[in-house]
Amino acid sequence: MYSILFIIGLTHLLNDSLQAVVPAMFPILERSLGLTFTQLGLITFTLNMVASVMQPVVGMYTDRRPFAYALPIGLLSSMFGMLGLAFAPNLPTILISVVLIGLGSAVFHPEGSRIAYLAAGNKRGLAQSIYQVGGNSGQALAPVITALVLVPMGQFGAIWFVAVAFIAVLFLTYISRWYAQQIHIFKQNNKKKKQTAKTKVKLPKLIRNSVIVLIFVVFARSLYHSAISNYYAFYAIQEYGASIAESQIFIFVFLVTGAVGTFVGGPLADRFGKRVIIMLSLLAPAPLTILLPYVGPYVAMILVGVIGILILSSFSVAVVYAQEMVPGKIGTMSGLIVGLAFGMGAVGSVFFGSLIDSIGLTQTMVIVSFLPLLGLLTFLLPSDDKIREINRKLGGSTLD
Incomplete structure (x- = not known):
């Protein structure tokens, strides 16, 4: 269903571009609020x-009780958030x-996953x-948003993204109609599986x-991603004398380049194995990340590009790997990997x-380089084969 995949990828771009406005500001x-x-x-x-925190909760709930129109309702919340951000006079707002x-x-x-x-x-x-890749592309818009919208317009420039959120709501309303049909099919198939299940077992300890x-x-990957996304611009201003733009x-x-890595990583994982890609996505760029704080601006530009491709090549792979480890818990696993693990990187932002x-x-960027x-x-x-072997052994059973 490539048409559905491209539409949900596009709305993922729109959704994450809304999130990108926050660090871009x-x-x-x-400067404006000190x-x-x-x-x-x-x-x-x-x-x-x-x-x-909410993603795993939403995932667990919708695994049991899917709700097709949760997607456009969620984007309405984001739309009101963008409206508030454009007029916020202080930190609490x-x-x-x-x-x-x-x-x-x-x-x-x-739900998108x-x-x-x-x-x-x-x-x-x-x-x-x-x-x-839609989400990563949306995040990549952050510096463009800063240079083209927020620098000339300031905080009020966020008002333009109220329209972006509304467009996403329209796309997701269309998606939800298809999703409602799939929920019906999914429920029927799940009902048959439960009827034919022989035993009910707990997840293996492994x-x-x-x-x-x-x-x-x-979490480690997200911590590095968060540190670079939020603070490397300040590093470039301090060390290289760069302007904000x-x-x-x-x-x-x-x-x-991270978006490119995300797109390439999935097909490579289908061919060479998901565990292999997850491993290489962190260990391969490690020498480059350690070198990054010690080079000049032109070499740094090349390094951040290569690091972006490598370190985010496992972004989608980790989600599929988790979903295959725990079949039938699609939303929960997506919530844990994309939500909890990625969001834990926010703790690192404060730290x-x-x-x-x-x-x-x-000194902080040097510490970050070892993550x-x-x-x-x-x-x-x-390994992927080991996971498939465990799932075969659990065939005919349902997982707690």
């Missing part, structure tokens, strides 16, 4: 933690606005890549432990913001 808010790095980290923390945006994102991501799963056929890696390891690995080029390159205020920007080495934990994950 950081240089504007720092916010500290710690306060900027608190904004990111609020946005991502609302989304991360900004926090309330980003909570609304976070709630919309919390609903969109697990489910739609990609249902439309995938036997190409789950490719389907998730099409879906996820799978439970592997899910925990995978969440931590994705020029500093956004580094972030744009990182996020655009790194405080660290910058305490020890300085350069991809945590990819060594992927050696603890089972």
